[in-house]
Structure formats: structure tokens, C-alpha cells
Amino acid sequence: MTLSPTRPGAIGTPVARVEGPLKVTGTARYAVEYPVENVVYAWIVQSPVARGTLTAIDAPESGDVLTTLWHGNAPKLSEADDPELQVLQSPTISYRGQVVALVVARTLEAARGAAQSVELSIEEEEHDVLLTPDHPRLYTPEKVNPAFPSDTSSGDVEAALADAAATVDVTYETPALHNNPMEPHATTALWVDDDLVLYDSNQGPSAIASQVAKVFGLKKDQVHVVAEHVGGGFGSKGSARPNAILAAMAARVVGHPVRLALPRQALFTMVGHRTPTIQRVRLGATADGVFTAIAHDVVEHTSQLFEFAEQTAVVTRHMYAAPNRRTSHRLARLDVPTPRWMRAPGEAPGMVALECAVDELAASLGLDPIELRIRNEPDAEPEDGTPFSSRHYVECLRLGAARFGWDTRPLRPRQRREGRWWVGTGVAGATYPSMVMPSTATVRIDASRNVLVEVAAVDIGTGSRTVLHQVAADVLGVPLENVTVRIGDSSLPRASIAGGSSGSASWGWAVDGACRKLREEMSRLTGPVPADGLSASFDTGPDVRSRENSGKHAFGAHFAEVRVDADTGEVRVSRLFGQYAVGRVLNPRTARSQFIGGMTMGLGMALHEESVLDVTTGDWVNHDLAEYHVPAHADVEWIDAAWLDEEDSSVNPLGVKGIGEIGIVGSPAAIVNAIWHATGVRVRDLPVRLDKLLTDPAF
Template identity: 50%
Template sequence: MTTVAGADAVGVAHTRIEGRDKVTGAARYAAEIPFAELVHGWLVLSTVTRGRVRTIGDEAVLGMPGVLAVLHHGNAPRVRDDVVGALGRPDPIIEVFQHDRVPHAGWPVALVVAETSEQAREAADALVVEYDREPHDIAFRADHDGARPVQDDEVAKGDLEAQLAASEAVVDATYTTPEQHHSAMEPHAVTVCWDGGRLEVFDSNQGSKWIADDLAHLFSLDPSAVHVRSEHVGGAFGSKGLRSHHVAAVMAATELHRPVRISLTRRQVFAITGYRSPTTQRVRLGADAGGRLRAFGHDNLNLTSTLREFVEGSAGFGRTMYASDAHHSVNRVLPLDVPTPTWMRAPGEAPGSFAVESALDELAEKLGIDPIELRVRNEPAVGPVSGLPFSSRNLLGCFEEGARRFGWAGRDPRPRVRREGRWLIGTGVAAASFQAGAAPTTASATAETDGTFTVKVTAADVGTGARTALTLIAAEALEVAPDRVRVRIADSDFGHAWVAGGSMGTRSWGWAVSVAARQLRERLALFGSDLPKDGVTATADTADLIAALAQKERHAFGAQFAEAAVDVTTGEVRVRRMLGVFAAGRIINPLTARSQLVGGMTWGLSMALHEEAVRDDAFGEHIGADFAGYHFAANADVGEIEADWIDDPDPDDPVGIKGIGEIGIVGAAAAIASAVWHATGVRHRELPIRPDRVLLAEAARTDA
């Protein structure tokens, strides 16, 4: 890394510290770390959607070459069923092999352990499991009588119905999004050693301390007896928490007293590591003739499993976005015989923004008001529902800068008027927002006798560049060049830390690192040049600092712009260019920050046009649970994408961070959908906007 003065470290573009190791293969991921006497486990998943396991033919496969054990509900170690971790109660799927019930397709029913991965897979394929089937229900419908409101997740202000009745213009529309999957480049994998009464776990996760604490509780171990490391992670997006393969690997390692590795296949990842629930969202907006919102209504429904209630809180998006006289928003869930959904990049905000921002565009059309101007006229001075002040809010600055750079002023607002050969061209815009939270974290900083500094924090770099950002934050606080700082992460022995999630990772870790580094600098002033042989260390715990934060609405904001070209004879949609301008706090490393924002916008494009997981109603399983059947944007699908930001440091954060990991996807699909409307004159309220849907919409428009 180039030597830069500490004061100039933050805000200067730096390549990733581990970048060379990753591209040369020197970086070892969870499934690549060598171990002596390593054995391999292979999960066997249920082939029925609901029922009970009648028999497991383990005796037949125990005689196969290399097979060492077959674990199932009849012989597996017992685990506790009362785990409540950092993010609440985990999915009960982690209580693996504890009973004979099958609550959904893909439920783990056995683990085959063998000397090689090939032997384990062959034996797993040969294992005969017989079931007593029961009727199942996986039908996600808005009119399903099993749907229920989420407790304490309904917000009401004013009389919505009265304000709708008094409005000059009303939009009442339903928007749907499908089941979507994380699709990280690195599938889930874990290697577990049981050595001298201590678990050594090498894993791909979003928080090593989180995993360590949950495993300790699950197996009734002292927390000090579980050590989890996860130095390199090839993507996560919300899916890499504690899962059934962790628990199964620990069971096998403690039974066999040999290192056990489980690597999931892509189809297994689809089945048992979570996903974004489909949603059905009704949005009702009412405005006066000048475009001022009188009514804002948002009713969101997502599915969940019968095991655990998971809420895709899409109705929360509008609660911080626009002022209105009356507001009613509610999240509802529908329990079905499906795996439990989980967090997925911008949970709630990604699908919620599609519905709300699409409805705003429809309202702008009805009123004859420019879509940006409509948002300007409904900009709130304080939180529209909470009444709390914003820590900072520069959404309008994002729209102003984005409109200038995108060329919005020259846009003809009429749909279906711009054509280039066989292509109809349209442009769209949407707002973006994501919460800016922080969570208690510990960190330490050590001044070494050779003039370097070591920082330890249980952060997780899931591909975001967090390791590099934390190095820059430490260098700034220590007032030294970044190449004098070594940041060690992803080791549960380093203490409590927030996970890589909720766009809170770097903010939470960076806060603790900056405090520890500043305290170290103060301590060093007492020592002069004579340091003890073990160096000088300062530690920090931000629990009290974060608890003292004033109550404010804390969010990052952004404006998304898109230009789409549509061929109505083939149904093809091409997004030619996208621009996102964000007010997302102080940017630590412009190089990796831009990569994160562009990545999120690319995901938004993929969400708008491609991604859709489908389950077979009769069998409850996915159709095409692989990268051939589940489509997302590839290189040829992605045109020009530009991401930038305006100055917007958080005044209450010592580093000024707000978080950027998720806001890039928010609003992107809505901007593209509005661009498709502007191109064709047809609204698409159902994602993805597939070619067949474009063709059907064109046929309906022609018939009308």
C-alpha cells in the first residue's frame, strides 16, 4: 500500500489490502484450509415437503468405501432449543437431527461422513430414507386466510380513508416481488475440529463471535471453548449466519474426533440457507391538486415458515420518506410449509421501495407533475411518523445533483414518444433510503516495538473492503501512514462485535477502532520512545457511547436514475445507463465504496429484470435451483452504471460514517420499472419484467 499521511488516509482511494492474495489464490476460504486427517460430511435433505421420517437405511451405506458415520435423529447428539443470539432466535433448522418431523422440502434428515468428499456424496445419494407424507401448503396468495398482521408492526396517523376520499388524485395499486436468493460466489462451507475440549471452527460467515456464541449455547459449552475464524468470505448478503451445516459438522467432529468439513452444493444453498420472501404490497396514495400528499397507505404481505416468523418489513420504507396528513402502514405474514426466509441485502427496503417509488411515479403521472418535483413537494422536515429530527437528510441534494448529471431537465415527460430504430427509450427515477445504525463493539489497538500497530476487531469482510476501510480509520486516528497498521479481523477471540449486516458493520467496527486508536495515542505520550517488549495496548468498548446517542432518525439517502430501451416485438429490456447519487455519510475508501454502490445498483437491475425463484406447488421444491435456472444479471446485461455521492457526514458519529452496503439496491428496480413505463406507456407492477410480460402487456395495450 502506498504510504499516505494519517490525516489523508480516510477519503483517499486505496486498493484492498488482501486484493493480491485473492486474485493469486493465496487467500484461503473456509473449504480450502488444509487439515491432517480431514474427513468430509454430506447433508441428506428431505424429498418430501411435509411429514415424518419413517426409516433411514444407514446400515446399507455404512459398509460403503470410506464411510465413517451416518448421523440422523436416531443417533445424533442432543442440542438445546432455546438459543437467542445477537439477531434474535435463529431458524429452528439449526436444531438438526433432533426429531423425525419434516416441516418443509429440503429439511436436513441425515449427515454422511466419509474419508473423501466423493465417498460422502456417493453414500448420501445411496441412502434410502422413507417418509410418511402429509398434505402441505406452499401457496403464497394475498387472499390466503392464514395471513396475519405482525405484532407491534402497524403504524397509523390520521384518518387514511377520509384523506383518500378528499384527495384530487389517488393511486391504489398492488405490486409484487418474487422469491429471491443471495447467490454469493462462495457457497456455504465450514470446517470443525474438536481438540482438547475446544471447538476450532473455520467458517464462511458474517460474524465470528456471533457464530461462536450461538454454537456455545447450542452445545452447552463455555463460550471460551468455541473459537471461530472466518478470514475470507466470498459474499454473504444476509445468508451466512448460523446454519444447519455448522451444527452437523460440530456433531460429527465431536463424535469422530477428527476434523470435519461440510461444503454445500449450490442446490443445497438454495434449499437451506434462506432467501428473500416474495411480497404482495398494496400502496394507496392520495394528493391534492398541487401534489401534496394527504394519504399514504402501505400494506405488505410476505410469507414465512411454520417454524419461525420472519418479517420482510417492506411497509417500513415509507415511514421515513414522505410527509402526509394520514399514514397507515402494516406488515403481515403468511405461514406456509416452506423454509424460513432471512435477511437479504436491504431487507424490507429493496422490495418496499419498488412498491412505494413506483406508486409515486404513477401519482406524478396522474397529477402531471415531474416525478422529482413531486418528491420535493413532499419532503418532510422531521420523521413523517416518528416526529423525530433527522441526524442529517440530503435527499433533495441527491436529486439535484443526479438530475444535473443525468440530463433530466431535457426529458419529455410523455411516454412512448422516444424511439431509436426498434427500441423505445424511457427514463425513470426513484428515491433510496436505508437506516444508519450502530451497535456496541469492542476493539484493541497495540503499538508494537518495531513502530507498527496491530488492531484487532471481530469484524467480517464479506467482500466489501471492510479490512481496508478499518486500516484507514485506524491510521487516521493514530496519525500514521496506513502501511504501518495491520488490522486483524474475523476471530471470535477478539471479543464482541457487530456482524456484517444492516449497513452497520464498518460504522460499528470503525467507531470502536477509532476510540481504541485515540486512547492508544494518548497512552503512548506517557511512554515516549521506550516501549515494553510486548508493546502498548488500548482497548475500547462502545456500548456506553452508542447508548448515549440522541434520539434521531438516522438514514442514508440517494437518488436512482435509469434509462431503459425496450423492444416490444421481442420483449427485451436493456438498461442502457444508471446513475446513483447518494448522501451516505463520510466515505472512507472511495474505491471500494463505489464498488459497493455499483454492486447494489447492479443487483437492483437484476431484481427488476431477471431474478425469480419458483417452487413447484405439488412437490414444494425449487424449479431450477442453480445458476442455469435462477437468472441474474450477467456482464452482457449490464450497461453503464455510475455511482457517486455528495458530502453528508453523520454529525453524531466520530468517524462520520452512515453505511453504504445496502442503499445501492434500494430504489433501483423502481427507477427501471418507471423507465420501462416511460418507454412503452405500460406499467409493470410485477417483478421481474420478463420478456413474456412485456409482450403480454404490449398485446393488451394494442387490444385496448
């Protein structure tokens, strides 16, 4: 048959989100909105202590309460790779907020009321939740996420620092941060004979189905996970969380479908957080600003239950050339919830310390901070010499500076005053690894040239559903409106999670491959597409596993302008701009949304967000959005993003590097550096608050 040409107008155009009408009309269904008959409700009971042993419970009885589960009566689960999924299996309490009981009732109100009335008998033990740089139980993890060596070293760092014409030795601290997606973690669970159906808010139905199946001793195809629409995740929904296990367990016990939605406060204990970090960065350089040594040593925490080692210093291994270098990670096991993925885990906090330290060195040398970065641009991976597949960091710095108006910036701080406001500008680099994970897609076309794409991907608000429409329309040469994309269901062809900025690269490659196979089949037809249609599938797994991942990164540069009230220390971000090199951009509209979303989250990291831990109780005391402050539109007056036209097919056939996380990498440092430039004050423990400025003698 004669094929229509591919439609290059689809990819690269700013197509609006195809599911937008469903969301704004309230018809998009989320985890607790699926119609299920005879559903009952569950509410969690959490530990009020950070360490101890639960010996007994006293649960109220009422006509609406069906059961109260705890380790004394809960069904036994199979082994899990993640111990936090072994819910209600042990009397041991490992952190405050750990789920110790679950009330199931006929109404949500009855479940919540009964849960609040449960009395717990606990043998409390002394706890330790405070991270310090000299904690007596610090140890070296074997690996940091996802599988990097904990420590790296080359040359003689100490000798190079001793001989350097200029040095910086600074410690930056970032606090614990918590994921707060708009839709809380929630699950509706029902059993159909021995098969389990989960309507669950998550970032990867295929992975969640496998994890849950293992916990309940089931085959993978016995668990069906549906996540048609997901209201954000930021990494916290990248693996199965206790709510899914609890809902499934309760549904099996009571013989009814069970709905469990975590209250906002529980998101501060049950679904992970970004570990606090204590980062010492030492830089040595010649008098003209060429680095001779880089050392980045990190201390962070993990839980007693499960080792999560954030790769905070790994970003330093890729950014700048220096013959003598070292990175290290040390962990302290504390009585806290397990840290988890949070947007750009490792890279986001790591770049705060590195890029602020580089800025400090530039100031001590009297150099422009952009020029210092350019002078230390590597020709290949600094640690092992692997060639970069593409690297346009310098271009991002130069083009971004021109667009931002950097050339009018005074070199010294505290030089520009407008009324009561000190005004300053700052810059920081950005990078994020370009990752691809194995995925499979199936594409079908019917006689009317309607196309159905099926892949167990999930759209957590990034626009990936729309991008997959564009990929299929382009390759098959059909109008966008002829394409239907089914995602968010573990019964579809297996796909990777929405994480690591890898979604469009991984799923788009699978869809592109399936569509190209389908075109080949169609080209062999002597007549029209048969009435029952044609289909093709493509698995990227063999190609992904055969590709070398090292040397593949997205890069960028962030620029910030701030105004600081000379009397009160109030900080206002007046301009925030990101210039990126991220490979091929499939949809400029959704890409810009991701960039400015990441930068806004970086603003929150710099100025607002901080989870405050009460060391006496082990409790996160600001565990709601009234006191855990996230940025709003009013917190930045002007924000924008731009990107280079970058071609790099070595990362994947689409040339996609990923855009979801690079916006938060470096943007906090640009703001912190701008505050120094405005005021002359270096704040080295985030977030930057007005009290930290007002109490500094330099202010």
C-alpha cells in the same frame, strides 16, 4: 514522546484492497481450505417432500462411510434461539429440502455417493406453500425485523383517500429471491478435547461462536470461530446456519475433523431467502401533488419453524410527508424454508412498491416525478416528528438529475424511438437506516511504530479490512504499510456482524477510539515506545446504547435509462446512476464498488431474479445459477455512482452512515419506471420479462 500528526491522507483516499494480492494469487484461505490433518467429509441428505414425518432410513454401508446421522441416532442438542439449528433432532419435516440425514465418509466422493443412495421412509402430509393476499391463515406479527411495530396508523386514511383530488391504488408483487454468494456456506469443524474450532464462512465470528456454544451446551470461550476470508454473504451468513452445527456434530461423533460445504442447490433451502411480497399502496394527493394520505399494506410468508417478519412497509414510514398514513404487515405460516436477511431486507422490496406508486401518481397528475417527490419532502420523521440528524434527499434528486441529463426527458411515455428501440428514463428514491452496533477493538504499537489492530470483524468482500487500516493509520500518524489488521476470529475483541450497512461505522468507531486512547498514552511517554510496546482497547457499547437511533438515515436517488425492443420486448439497461448522501466516505474506491454492486443487484431484482416455487412439490425448481438468473457485466452498458460531501457526527464519531445496501434500495423501481416511460406499460409483478410486456395491450 513526540507524536506524528494524524494522517488525513489515509481516510478519504481510494486505497486498493490490502488483501487483493492474496485473493488473486489464490493464497487467501476460505472455510474449506485450512490445512487440517485427518479430515473427513460430510454430505447432506434433504427431504424430498414439503411436509411429513421421517420414520426410517436405509443407509448403504461401505468401507469409506464412517456414519450416517439422522434423528434416530444423532446426539441431542441443547435448546437454540433458532429452531433451524436443531438439526436431526425431530422426525417432523417442515419444508422440502430440510436436512434429514448426514453422511460422513473418508472422501468427498464417497460421502456424496452414499448420500445419494440413502433411502427415506416418509409419511407424507398435504402441504401449503402458496402465498395469496387472502390466505386464510394470515396473522399480524407482534413485531417486524428487527423490532419495529408491525402496524402504524395516524389520521383517517380512508376519509383522506375519499376526499383526495388524485389517488393511486395499486398492488405490486415481488417474488422470492435467493442469496447466492460466490463462496457457498461451508464449515470445517474439529474438537480439541471439549473445545470446538470452526473454520466457517460467516458474517460475524463473535455472534456465531455464541450461537454454536448455546446449541452444544458450551461456554462461549469453548467455541473458536475463524472466518479470515469470506466470499460474500448478502445477509445469508449473518447468523449460524445448519452447516456449522452439522459439521460440529459429525466431528464429535466420528472423532475426526469434518468438512461440509453446501452444494449450490442447498443454498435455495438451507440458508434463507427474501420473502415474496404482495404490497398494496394507496396514495391520495391534492391537485397540485401534495400528499394527503399514504397507505402501504404488505402480505408475506414465513415458515412453520420460525417467524421471520420482513419489515417491508417500514421504509414508507420515513420517506414522504402526509397527515394521514398507515402501514401494516401480515404473515402466512407456510411449509417453506424460513426467510432470512437478504441485502436491504424490507427496504429493497418495499421501495419497489412505494416508488413505483409515486411514479404512477406523478403520471396521473401530469407532474414530473422528481418534482412530485420534492413537494412531499418532510421536515422531520413523518410518523413521530423526530428531527432528522441530516437529510439530503432533495439535493440527491436535483444533483443526480443534473448529472443524468433529466431535463431533456419528455413527460409522457412512449415518446422516444431510436431504430427498433423504445427509450425511456426513470427515477426512484433511496434510503437506508444508519445503524451502529457495539464493538470492541484493541490496538498495539511497537518500538518500530508498527501497529497491530485486532477486532473480530469480518470482511465479506466489502473492503472493510482496508478501511480499518486507513482509520488506524490516520489516527496514529503512521504509514498505511505499518498497519496490520487482524479480523475474522472470535478469539479477538468482540465485534458486531457484517450486516445492516453497519460494519465500518461499528468497527471503525471501535478502532478509532482505541487508537485515540493509544495516542493519549503515547503522549505521556518521556521517551520512545518501550520494547514490549503499548496497547489500548475501546468498547463502543456504552456510547452506542446511549445514543438515539431514530432520525438517522442515508438517502439517495437512482436514475435509469432503458431500451426496449419494439418487436421482441427485450429490455436493455443503457444507463444506471446513483446519487447518494451517506455521511463520510472513508474509501472512495471501495465505496463506489459497493454502490454499483448494489445497483447491479437491483437490476437483477427488476429484470432477472425470481425463485420459482412448484406448488405441487414445494420445490424451488430453478435452484442453481443456470436457471436462477443473476446480472452480468453485459446487462448494463454504463453504470456509475456519486455522493455528496455530508457531515453528520451524530450517527457516530466518524460520521459514517453505511453504504453496503442503499444501492439496491430504489434501483429496481427506477428501472421499472423507465420501462413504463419507454413503452407505456406498467408491470407490477417483478421481474419484468418480455412476455409480460408483449401480452400487455399497451405494448
